Amino acid sequence: MKPILPYDMFDVGRSAEEARRFSRMESIYHRGQDLVWDGRKVLDELCAKHDGPKLKPEHRLPAQRVLGSIMWGELAAWKVAAKLADELIPIESRLAATSQAHDEARHFYVMHDYLMRATGDFPRSAPRPAEKLLAAALEADTPAKRIIGMQLQLETTALTIFHALREADICPVLSELLVYYEKDEARHVGLGTQLLPTLLKEMSVPERVAFTAYSFRVASWSLVSLKHTENDLVALGIEPRRVAVLGKSKQLMVFEELWQLAPEQKSALGERAGMMFDAIAEALWPPAAAPTGLRSRARRVLGALRGGYETVDTVLDPTQLPKAAE
Ligand SMILES: [Fe+2]
Numbered sequence: 001m002k003p004i005l006p007y008d009m010f011d012v013g014r015s016a017e018e019a020r021r022f023s024r025m026e027s028i029y030h031r032g033q034d035l036v037w038d039g040r041k042v043l044d045e046l047c048a049k050h051d052g053p054k055l056k057p058e059h060r061l062p063a064q065r066v067l068g069s070i071m072w073g074e075l076a077a078w079k080v081a082a083k084l085a086d087e088l089i090p091i092e093s094r095l096a097a098t099s100q101a102h103d104e105a106r107h108f109y110v111m112h113d114y115l116m117r118a119t120g121d122f123p124r125s126a127p128r129p130a131e132k133l134l135a136a137a138l139e140a141d142t143p144a145k146r147i148i149g150m151q152l153q154l155e156t157t158a159l160t161i162f163h164a165l166r167e168a169d170i171c172p173v174l175s176e177l178l179v180y181y182e183k184d185e186a187r188h189v190g191l192g193t194q195l196l197p198t199l200l201k202e203m204s205v206p207e208r209v210a211f212t213a214y215s216f217r218v219a220s221w222s223l224v225s226l227k228h229t230e231n232d233l234v235a236l237g238i239e240p241r242r243v244a245v246l247g248k249s250k251q252l253m254v255f256e257e258l259w260q261l262a263p264e265q266k267s268a269l270g271e272r273a274g275m276m277f278d279a280i281a282e283a284l285w286p287p288a289a290a291p292t293g294l295r296s297r298a299r300r301v302l303g304a305l306r307g308g309y310e311t312v313d314t315v316l317d318p319t320q321l322p323k324a325a326e
């Protein structure tokens with residue numbers, strides 16, 4: 001009979017590299033505890049400092065829609081993190097997921113409270129493409145899929161939108177609030193990159209194929225979802241290509257760290273498919289000044305297919321930037 005608790009959880013042999021990754025996961029929990037912020041207090045203080053949220057009337061509805069999707073995404077992240085906290089066996093990864101669930105609970109209620117104060121309302125559902133993306137993470141049937149869907153795809157997408165919203169500076173309360181979010185989200189991405197190499201190592205060939213197919217499905221939904229948000233982003237003064245370039249750059253940072261930790265898992269298939277997504281992004285969001293003729297567009301798409309989409313220098317945690325740390 002299976003014991004009711006994993007009494008053998010401490011009886012695991014680990015390589016030095018794996019031991020290092022698990023110790024990083026453990027520190028995600030302790031850092032989370034050191035950096036924890038009181039959502040009610042921070043929102044009250046920021047509102048007092050800036051004399052309340054200040055959204056222009058024309059920004060009200062687009063902001064409500066973009067932040068509404070984020071708000072429901074925070075609930076999905078809360079649910080996924082709570083599930084991981086329940087199912088992951090090693091204490092270090094369980095601690096990191098538990099800390100994430102605590103952060104996501106705060107992200108969810110603070111975004112709800114901000115929307116109520118700034119716009120007087122919040123969307124009662126997420127738009128269809130965002131819902132498909134959230135469903136992929138919520139309904140994933142293995143911890144590895146949950147991790148790549150939530151921690152590596154959805155959380156880097158959220159970090160990208162937070163970054164672009166901060167740059168657009170549509171409301172001083174929101175811009176300052178998002179720094180708190182980004183700092184937390186960067187730790188959550190860390191759980192994904194540190195844990196995934198171990199989960200990948202344990203996979204059979206069919207499991208790996210299913211995992212790769214799943215990660216492409218999530219990546220496609222994130223492109224569709226970004227396309228769907230395009231008009232609202234433009235209304236908020238955000239250039240969709242900037243979001244695509246930032247997203248690609250952050251994703252690249254995350255995946256480069258992952259492949260460094262698990263070089264033997266870097267499949268040619270994954271790289272080729274990544275190039276395919278770059279080409280799709282190039283077709284959807286060409287540079288603003290680029291010629292619109294069919295031939296030059298085709299040339300750019302082929303270029304992206306060979307050499308990748310445009311990238312920029314970026315960070316996951318904005319407090320790593322000298323400007324934001326002031
Ligand atoms: Fe979050």
Ligand SMILES: [Fe+2]
Pocket residue numbers: 077100104155184185188
């Ligand atoms: Fe998160």
